[in-house]
Amino acid sequence: MNRFLVVVAAAVLAVTPAFGQQAIRSLPQPVATQPSIPAPRDVAYPGTLKLEVDATDLDRRIFGIKQSIPVTGPGPQTLLYAQWIMGNHAPRGPIYNYSGVTMTANGKPLAWTRDPGDVYAFHVNVPQGAKSIEVEAQFLSAIEPAQGPVMMTPEMLRLNWYIAALYPAGHYARRVNFDVTVKLPQGWDYATALETASSSNGVVKFKTTDWETVIDSPLFAGKYMRKFDLDPGGRSRVTLNAMGDELGQVDPSPEVIQVHRNLIVQADKLYGARHFNHYDFLLSVSDRLSGAGIEHQRSSDNGVGSGYFRNWDSGFVSKDLLAHEYNHSWNGKYRRGADLWTPNFNTPMRNSMLWLYEGQTQYYGNVLATRSGFVSKQQALDLIANNAAMYDARTGRNWRPLIDTTMDPIIAARRSLPWQNWQRSEDYYSEGQLIWMDVDTLIRERSGGKRSLDDFAKAFFGVNDGDWGTLTYTRKDVVATLNKIEPYDWEMFFKARVDDVAKKAPLDGLERGGYRLVYGDTPNAVWRDGEVRSRGANLLYSIGLSVDQNGKILLIQWDGPAWKAGLNTSLTVTGINGQAFSTDRLRAAVAATKAGAPVDLLIRMGETFKTVRIDYRGGHRYPRLERITGKPAYIDDILTAR
Ligand SMILES: [Zn+2]
Numbered sequence: 120m121n122r123f124l125v126v127v128a129a130a131v132l133a134v135t136p137a138f139g140q141q142a143i144r145s146l147p148q149p150v151a152t153q154p155s156i157p158a159p160r161d162v163a164y165p166g167t168l169k170l171e172v173d174a175t176d177l178d179r180r181i182f183g184i185k186q187s188i189p190v191t192g193p194g195p196q197t198l199l200y201a202q203w204i205m206g207n208h209a210p211r212g213p214i215y216n217y218s219g220v221t222m223t224a225n226g227k228p229l230a231w232t233r234d235p236g237d238v239y240a241f242h243v244n245v246p247q248g249a250k251s252i253e254v255e256a257q258f259l260s261a262i263e264p265a266q267g268p269v270m271m272t273p274e275m276l277r278l279n280w281y282i283a284a285l286y287p288a289g290h291y292a293r294r295v296n297f298d299v300t301v302k303l304p305q306g307w308d309y310a311t312a313l314e315t316a317s318s319s320n321g322v323v324k325f326k327t328t329d330w331e332t333v334i335d336s337p338l339f340a341g342k343y344m345r346k347f348d349l350d351p352g353g354r355s356r357v358t359l360n361a362m363g364d365e366l367g368q369v370d371p372s373p374e375v376i377q378v379h380r381n382l383i384v385q386a387d388k389l390y391g392a393r394h395f396n397h398y399d400f401l402l403s404v405s406d407r408l409s410g411a412g413i414e415h416q417r418s419s420d421n422g423v424g425s426g427y428f429r430n431w432d433s434g435f436v437s438k439d440l441l442a443h444e445y446n447h448s449w450n451g452k453y454r455r456g457a458d459l460w461t462p463n464f465n466t467p468m469r470n471s472m473l474w475l476y477e478g479q480t481q482y483y484g485n486v487l488a489t490r491s492g493f494v495s496k497q498q499a500l501d502l503i504a505n506n507a508a509m510y511d512a513r514t515g516r517n518w519r520p521l522i523d524t525t526m527d528p529i530i531a532a533r534r535s536l537p538w539q540n541w542q543r544s545e546d547y548y549s550e551g552q553l554i555w556m557d558v559d560t561l562i563r564e565r566s567g568g569k570r571s572l573d574d575f576a577k578a579f580f581g582v583n584d585g586d587w588g589t590l591t592y593t594r595k596d597v598v599a600t601l602n603k604i605e606p607y608d609w610e611m612f613f614k615a616r617v618d619d620v621a622k623k624a625p626l627d628g629l630e631r632g633g634y635r636l637v638y639g640d641t642p643n644a645v646w647r648d649g650e651v652r653s654r655g656a657n658l659l660y661s662i663g664l665s666v667d668q669n670g671k672i673l674l675i676q677w678d679g680p681a682w683k684a685g686l687n688t689s690l691t692v693t694g695i696n697g698q699a700f701s702t703d704r705l706r707a708a709v710a711a712t713k714a715g716a717p718v719d720l721l722i723r724m725g726e727t728f729k730t731v732r733i734d735y736r737g738g739h740r741y742p743r744l745e746r747i748t749g750k751p752a753y754i755d756d757i758l759t760a761r
Pocket residue numbers: 414443447477480
């Protein structure tokens with residue numbers, strides 16, 4: 120319809136209301152859909168699937184894939200690409216880069232169709248006489264970080280088998296067997312929790328195992344890889360497999376290796392039992408491969424920036440990473456919330472217990488990192504202070520209970536948020552950490568220092584030594600075990616802090632542990648290290664914003680002084696009180712507010728400029744912990760090596 124006719128039609132409608140009353144509105148009904156994907160059953164899939172991955176195309180970062188999927192007869196068959204990836208807590212299997220998919224049976228092309236209601240499912244009709252479905256495909260891994268995690272560089276690669284494989288619907292993942300083979304670039308070494316059957320000329324064949332174990336055992340391979348025995352003569356092998364952009368990045372001193380060995384000792388002392396027959400820390404030290412931190416039962420996938428070993432004494436970043444992921448072998452992998460365990464990777468996983476899975480792991484990751492010597496006690500206190508301050512100022516706690524944030528990996532998918540402080544994020548990690556400190560100090564106080572959360576850890580996670588299956592639990596089990604350690608109304612305790620809107624941050628554990636959170640003029644060492652690394656200025660608890668080195672606003676505290684001045688994260692600070700922007704000038708301006716000086720910011724928004732006055736008089740407010748004299752220092756004891 121052209122514009123003239125629209126005007127005429129509108130005019131006719133305007134003068135003839137009866138015509139308007141006869142307007143029709145069609146009301147459709149949904150099309151009935153048939154459930155077309157068989158539900159997983161605890162029944163063995165007949166035969167063994169073959170999966171061959173060619174990981175040698177470093178120039179194009181393409182993984183070549185061949186699969187042979189045995190079938191027992193003709194008829195419909197559904198093949199799945201894993202959607203719910205363990206450790207992601209979300210349905211984000213990277214199917215968008217699974218490409219070039221062709222299938223054959225009896226040597227002839229086999230047409231596939233994708234399920235319109237579930238794009239992770241492929242339907243085929245197996246012809247008479249076919250013994251297997253042959254699949255060829257590629258996984259086109261990211262060339263640039265904006266396309267997803269970078270999995271391949273000229274020096275190293277990370278291979279998660281879920282990127283490469285289809286598996287049959289209708290069976291539990293542990294009932295589907297795989298023979299996995301990978302072809303690696305010449306001369307590269309590799310590491311994985313899978314057990315090698317044979318290896319020659321860069322082709323590695325692994326022993327037959329089930330899909331649940333395969334998907335839980337990623338492979339690292341690199342030109343520069345070094346292996347360190349972290350438990351010499353121990354009851355089960357524990358290896359640190361470190362690969363770097365260059366050999367000099369994976370050359371830790373004996374003292375640093377000793378710290379990593381201490382972690383194995385401290386975890387044994389905490390939990391007693393082990394839930395692996397061997398364990399591999401997979402560690403990439405690289406500025407080119409994407410970073411990571413994903414837990415597995417018998418390994419962990421860790422990616423840190425260059426300098427992790429080289430700048431060991433000056434860096435605080437990622438120091439708890441290995442302790443965190445190792446802890447997950449007990450908490451998260453072996454013991455898992457009953458609603459999170461699923462029979463396969465295309466069944467929705469439910470996150471209701473992540474405040475234990477991730478919250479307590481965040482707690483013990485930091486505690487074990489300190490007990491082992493990854494960080495000093497003072498650094499640990501600084502880290503606790505910075506974390507406590509974040510939740511102390513978390514305005515989103517006024518509307519959103521912590522339990523609701525366990526669904527944030529699904530809701531927000533880890534994208535950047537316009538008002539993170541108000542929206543909250545995956546707060547079950549680090550607010551969970553504070554809640555478990557609360558529990559730990561409460562057990563200590565009530566038992567007169569005789570018992571602690573360590574007793575819970577041993578009783579709950581340290582059972583069935585050597586079992587590397589999965590033992591599920593419910594919240595009732597958690598409360599029951601806590602009650603055995605120290606009788607208390609733990610259900611009400613968690614209801615108030617986890618289920619309900621809790622307007623006050625859970626800082627009781629700090630004070631009960633002998634410390635209070637205070638704010639002062641000087642940043643603590645960990646805070647300063649963060650600013651040195653980012654080259655920005657973090658002024659969130661004073662004027663309520665943080666900026667990068669160029670003045671681009673990174674975060675704004677909801678309802679804080681910068682928020683009240685109308686600023687947002689699309690803006691750039693270009694001037695301060697009549698001078699050009701620098702982070703030092705911004706800090707100096709905030710310091711001068713105590714004496715009544717203004718903070719006038721020249722703000723750039725696209726092609727326009729405006730001056731904004733921030734109404735603030737408080738000077739700097741950097742968090743730190745202050746010892747409460749006369750109170751038992753439970754936190755000191757918590758952080759001390761066993
Ligand atoms: Zn974790």
